[in-house]
């Protein structure tokens with residue numbers, strides 16, 4: 001297939017669990033649900049089938065090996081060797097790692113790249129920085145400056161900023177940044193009550209400030225959109241809710257990257273079509289939809305400009321997800337392009353140019369990878 005040898009730039013992923021997983025732990029990381037209901041196996045899904053079909057041979061098992069055999073072999077090899085094999089087989093040259101969510105011992109960007117080859121880069125999560133600053137003790141009036149100073153310090157070594165506002169107050173961000181008096185009032189309430197940052201005024205302020213800082217430093221701002229774990233109210237994660245925010249940031253000189261997007265990937269493709277500073281990926285959706293990943297990709301391409309689509313795996317916890325993100329992307333994209341070539345919709349040369357762009361070129365053009 002056309003896409004077989006192309007190096008990948010994984011523009012959004014996380015680390016992997018840095019210890020061996022038992023069966024329950026493995027199955028819990030093979031779903032976005034908080035718990036696996038009694039009597040259900042998460043292997044019984046397109047993602048589970050893809051693990052048995054495509055990851056088993058990397059661990060020296062026959063394709064479609066039974067889940068028990070797969071997990072036994074995984075334990076025999078140990079998490080380091082399993083991770084090394086599954087990651088290095090992806091052909092990834094750069095891993096852009098979101099370091100803002102580590103609910104268990106996980107590999108950071110350098111350790112991930114050490115196991116998988118290529119280079120690890122950091123993407124800084126805005127809400128995580130704000131929460132650390134708030135926990136460190138600061139007054140309400142000082143909080144806005146203290147947070148942005150902390151983001152700026154972290155951004156020196158990073159290649160991007162990320163917001164998970166979709167998980168908190170949703171993507172209906174205001175067109176204008178909130179007034180500073182409203183921000184200080186909201187900061188006062190948050191500092192009194194504590195806990196995760198969920199206040200819509202502060203989150204709207206942080207997204208606008210993040211976009212402004214991103215423009216200044218040449219760092220893209222990634223936004224989680226679409227499906228994810230059950231902290232999310234999915235209807236509030238439709239990227240179309242960002243329309244006012246995207247219109248407001250269009251002239252800033254910042255690139256806004258819509259991550260995941262499923263089942264709103266067509267909406268995201270439309271936004272990339274309308275706004276020149278928007279990039280999109282379908283990471284997470286590609287491994288989860290398994291045999292249907294090509295169909296998701298085809299729908300994204302219906303309207304998304306070819307220079308706006310980027311590859312990512314959104315691998316989290318299990319290196320199987322990074323592996324399948326890469327493999328199913330190559331397969332899905334390769335088959336799509338082959339179909340279009342045989343239908344004489346484009347030339348082999350056009351297809352190759354498109355494949356290189358969406359696999360690494362488009363992301364390389366927006367993230368400041370050199371010197372990081």
Ligand SMILES: [Zn+2]
Nearest residue numbers: 013014098314
């Ligand atoms: Zn992610």
